[in-house]
Amino acid sequence: MTKHLIISAQKLPVIDLNAANAPIIFDGHNDVLLHLYRAGGLSASDSFLTGRDGALDLVKAKASGFGGGFFAVYIPSPLDKAFKMEEMAKPSYDLPLPDAIDWEDALPVAISIAAILFDLENKGALKICRSAADIRATLAANQIAAIFHIEGAEAIDPDLHTLEVLYQAGLRSIGPVWSRPTIFGNGVPFRYPSDPDIGKGLTDHGLRLVKRCDELGVMIDLSHLNAAGFWDVARHSTKPLIATHSNAHSICPHSRNLTDAQLAAIKDSDGMVGLNFAVAFLRDDGRMIPDVPLEQMLRHLDYLIEHLGEDRVGLGSDYDGAIVPQDVTTVADLPNLRLAMAQHGYDDVLMNKLCHGNWLRVLEKTWGS
Secondary structure, eight states: OOOOOOOOSSOOOOOOTTSTTOOOEEEEEEOHHHHHHHTTGGGGTHHHHHOOSSSOOHHHHHHHTEEEEEEEEOOOOOOOHHHHHHHHTSSSEEOOOOOOOOHHHHHHHHHHHHHHHHHHHHTTSOEEOSSHHHHHHHHHTTOOEEEEEEESOTTSOTTOHHHHHHHHHTEEEEESOSSSOBTTBOBOOSEESOOSOOSOOOOHHHHHHHHHHHHHTOEEBOTTBOHHHHHHHHHHOOSOOEESSOOBTTTSOOTTSBOHHHHHHHHHTTOEEEEOOOHHHHSTTOOOOSOOOHHHHHHHHHHHHHHHOTTSEEEOOOBTTSOOOGGGSSGGGHHHHHHHHHHHTOOHHHHHIIIIIHHHHHHHHHHOO
16 A cells, blocks of 8 residues: 655645656546536637636646546536535535436537537647547647546437437547436435435436447446446446546545445446545545645545555546645646655556556547547
């Protein structure tokens, strides 16, 4: 087990990106497309190229060694964000889930958000990758490699026709649910303390979705699924089990985190977990407070490595979708995390695996190329 080193909550120095312990980071989850959509859609996409007031853009990425990752298409619910943040800062909470969203309402929004991703590709800001070979080539060319991902399958119809069309457009990863219910299954609420064993599992539509995604080579993301849905995927999918942005329930007993039994199933499938930077899923007390030292992120990484092995752990930041620790507020701060990992005792081989190598491995196994 890697030794623990207490990291100061003070801002850490930025390391040389050309150093051996500073590999490119490929990330399991971000929500920048939603922010651009809310800021004006296609008319706001230029801010990604020139620099924006948010966690992720091309300027920050190039300066910090961010190589790309999963770009989420997420259908927003009407939400009182101030109320949510206030509640989640309390010692315990149980936020009501938003109502389900009908396919007819979700599809136009999903298409509009996906159009931003394609606009960014057209402008040369990134490349949408459809295979692991695409990702490798894109990273080698010093471009941002983007995976077209859907977080919550409200935009997919019961007959899965939309899935077929979006796959042809480049969709390669999907979460059957965000936390609210869909016709495919149920997610977990934002509840602390709680385990994820909440509600029923996948519906018949959900089981058909899993089967067709396996056939197409679309990755199923287990993040946000409740325990029953997780185990349904584990029983019916032939692919590695993957949670793009989740943490260890034994450290932070939040409904969104993975239990030891779930981690064991992911290991047995040769799957993977991406460390979520959201502070409520990192802190022992589950509170949405950004005063979280990098040591706490390393505790989760150590635990995940212990239970999954060095080949099945990566990063899944949730940038632009969550409150994150103060030392990694934006992509520009990622060198702070790499330095903390190196000082903690992770050697060059492990650093490369955690930062991008493990994602490439599991996607190659899942997609078949």
